[in-house]
Amino acid sequence: MKAAELRQKDVAGLQTEVKELQKAHFGLRMQKATQQLNNTSTLRTTRRAIARAKTILAEKQAAK
Numbered sequence: 001m002k003a004a005e006l007r008q009k010d011v012a013g014l015q016t017e018v019k020e021l022q023k024a025h026f027g028l029r030m031q032k033a034t035q036q037l038n039n040t041s042t043l044r045t046t047r048r049a050i051a052r053a054k055t056i057l058a059e060k061q062a063a064k
Contacts, residue, residue, distance in 0.1 A: 001017070001049060001052075001053075003052055003056065006052065006053055006056045007056055010060075011057065011060050011061060014053055014056060014057040014060065015057065017053050018050060018053045018054055018057065021046055021049050021050045021053060022050060024046055025043070025046040025047060025050060028042055028043050028046060029043065
């Protein structure tokens with residue numbers, strides 16, 4: 001998800017987005033551990049998406 005799309009969400013929406021991304025990242029890590037993950041670059045993209053969402057969430061919380 002792009003930063004512009006994340007900025008349109010409210011704080012609660014961002015928190016749920018972060019939780020969903022973390023859950024997806026955990027699943028990918030488990031797939032990698034059991035050698036079922038074919039495309040390891042998805043780990044990088046989900047990790048960066050989590051960081052992007054957390055950054056925007058922190059910006060919105062600091063603005064209050």
